[in-house]
Amino acid sequence: MPSGLVALLDDVAGIAKLAAASLDDIGAAAGKAGSKAVGVVIDDAAVTPRYVTGLSPARELPIIAKIALGSIRNKVLILLPAGLAMSAFAPWLLTPLLMLGGTYLCFEGAEKVIEALFGSHHATVEEAAPIDAVALEKEKVSGAVRTDFILSAEIMAIALADVATQPILNQAIVLALVALGITVGVYGVVALIVKVDDIGLNLAERSNAGVRALGRGMVKAMPPVMKTLTIVGTAAMIWVGGGILLHGLEHYGLAAPQHALEHAGEVAAHAWPVAGGFLSWLVMAAGAGVVGLVAGSIVAGVLHLIPRKGH
Template sequence: MPGGLVALLDDISIIARTAAASVDDIGVAAGKAGTKAAGVVIDDAAVSPSYVTGLDPSRELPIIWKITKGSLINKLLILLPGALLLSEFLPQAIVWILMAGGAYLSYEGAEKIVEKLGGEKHGKTLEDEIEDPVEFEKGRVSGAVRTDLILSAEIMAITLNEVAAEDLLVRAGVLAVVGVAITVVVYGAVALIVKMDDVGLHLAKEGVTSAGRKFGRWLVQAMPKLLVLLSVVGTVAMLWVGGGIILHGLAAIGVHGPEYWVLGIEDSVSAIAGAAGGLLGWLTFAGLSALFGLAVGSVIVFVLHKVFKLGHETAAEH
């Protein structure tokens, strides 16, 4: 009996060491994958504030919380199992799913620009009278969660690519860690951004020093402009992420021309710019990706709204 107990404890020890090693592997791989996904994280953070810009301040945090929950559902209940299944049984389908997502982001970004330039609006905007705030808020949250699904899919795909050689347990653990961590970072930052005007108001009224009160007044004046700027950046981010996904996807399926052309211009700018080459090269790639996304998105907008007349009924009802 004692011998059996010793054997059992030895087995438990082996299992514990194996589990600890797996946790360590997950932590290291998650760190590397999170770094590679940093660009998409920035895009996600830029897009998100636009969904609460101009709404009742008392609804900002509740809306962000709803989007956060939707983002966790996207990553943990939809994308994580889907990514694992695809990586095991149909890895070649991932690129096509990502390209479809890139096309959707390009469409959303292009549609916003068309509307800003005086084109026909589709559905309610903040410039219209909102007759049912509850329904309008639901629409905003739904749109944010859809966009998050696409951005999250890109994040999870980058992460999965970094751990493709690992076993299933490590892959699952890394995807979960990265998904939760990025969601907390992105929507925590968004919550801070959209509530900074309240912080400024408090400082302006309750600040202990004149400098603190002055800083509070500056925050109150600056935050509306910052939120508008973030809304613009969010639209551009949709285009450069969407365009970039499509460019990478085309290269992955054998159509190398568009991405090679963009990369060639990026390399030329980097070589000419010297010390600033890295930054200017990245900006060049992002800008050209955005233009490519705008071109693709504009075609989709034309086909959906002018050829198939989708969205006209919704706009007419409002």
């Protein structure tokens, strides 16, 4: 999935290059900035399909379209102007906001790991009274757009950090390209994911035995695919969040953890030169993941100690 989304950004960058040669650097910056947000993107794609669970199959694509439109509004009408204003008038805010967002990613990832290992900490909720389909759809879309706002804020902050030294107009174009490219990529993938079952069921009813087998295979494959996507999304959140925290600490003069991790990556690369680049990345990603898991677990532990309203 990450490579597909980055390829999509490259296509968007290509369109920009055809429009004006002066946008070459901007297109490259959009691809680079967008690729750095892959961890958040994966989680976005993993989370969104659950918002159409339990609704009519005929409403799945319209609901995803509504969520995608809300995501565009989040990024372009709210986060992009806010990011540009911060870049122009309070650039010192970017690093602490990134670290705050990174901490949130670590917390979300750690919560999922804790729940997978020890069960949910949330109290069992009694079955609610039935509500009509229109109200349920509105509630699902609103919840998805709120979740998207948090993830989109982190995506835009990561992208902004990568182009913070460029002129303000270039920043605006890059952020717009990243916002549109990632939104189209994420919700295009989500639309495909939620309709695979329907496609598989349709194929399973065909007369050709091979086509029927393919359809049944698609239906059976979706539960493990969704589970894998969730695991990859959780790991990516923890790894990206931990990396953001390490870079933030380095920015504030606490460079020892980041330098130690880089040194460990170099040692691993020299130990097996054939796969040196991959090993170096793997060691650094694993180290960032450990930092992210520890930080997220601490935040989760503190929050679970705070009494909840009504308890």
